[in-house]
Amino acid sequence: MDSLEGLFSVRGHRALVTGASSGLGVDCAHALALAGADVALVARREDRVKTLADELTRKYRVRAVGVGADVSRESDIERAFADCVGALGGEIDILVNNAGVSPTGRAENFKRELWENAVAVNLTAPMLLSQRVARALIAANKPGRIINMASIYAAVASSVYRLSAYAATKAGLANLTRQLAVEWAPHGILVNAIAPGWIPTEATEGGIAKPGNKERMQQFTPLGRLGRPEEIRGAVVFLASPASSYITGAILAVDGGYTSW
């Protein structure tokens, strides 16, 4: 590894990114394609992931495919995973479990449907996809990377929002990351998480726009500002590339220092 390319390249690898129809997932997809990976993009808004796949192919000259799927349904996961493997021509060896939902509501009245959907999307889908990726890699005796999109609210509670389902599922995802890292280390499958702070996306822009919220979030952030979606790119490439070959079970904060004080 005596070149920058050698440290950070993922050329020759096949990545699957969930939730690549908007927000951070789009930046994860750009980052991995820029670093040379072929990419499969999954979300319910099929038109968006197909359009992004075309853009990535043109821009970075990688193979890219967009597949429509609702990851809260195991049958969709099964079909989408098979389609991604088929389109990219072999085992997925980089998985980014990024799709997520963040329903809000007072804990004492929190709607069960919202709770169950958050568990399905934020926690069960990452497990089901990780299992599929790991089974194929273990059978082929190949190494791989799994990157889970956690949150600052995996570690701390929110004083701005009522986020019981989100906080619980992201904390679950963070410790699932550690458990899978331990179980799959002997197979060379490294499992890590990214824990972003406040970054404007479709999921967060409504909340950020409410009077006083942006100022409050900035005040809680040592760097004094919200993140930008593209600031997730470096962390994704790092955790997917040879640069992080001795890192597994880690939760990498990309939060402007939010969880440091």
Ligand SMILES: NC(=O)c1ccc[n+]([C@@H]2O[C@H](COP(=O)([O-])OP(=O)(O)OC[C@H]3O[C@@H](n4cnc5c(N)ncnc54)[C@H](OP(=O)(O)O)[C@@H]3O)[C@@H](O)[C@H]2O)c1
């Ligand atoms: N932005 C932040 O401040 C922040 C902070 C910490 C963590 N995060 C995490 O980052 C991840 C991305 O969030 P974002 O901020 O980029 O929000 P976003 O723009 O709303 O993106 C969420 C993505 O998840 C997908 N998704 C949701 N439900 C799905 C389902 N049932 N099946 C398939 N895909 C589904 C959406 O695609 P479709 O609607 O097309 O299905 C979309 O692509 C989430 O896990 C979130 O918790 C974000």
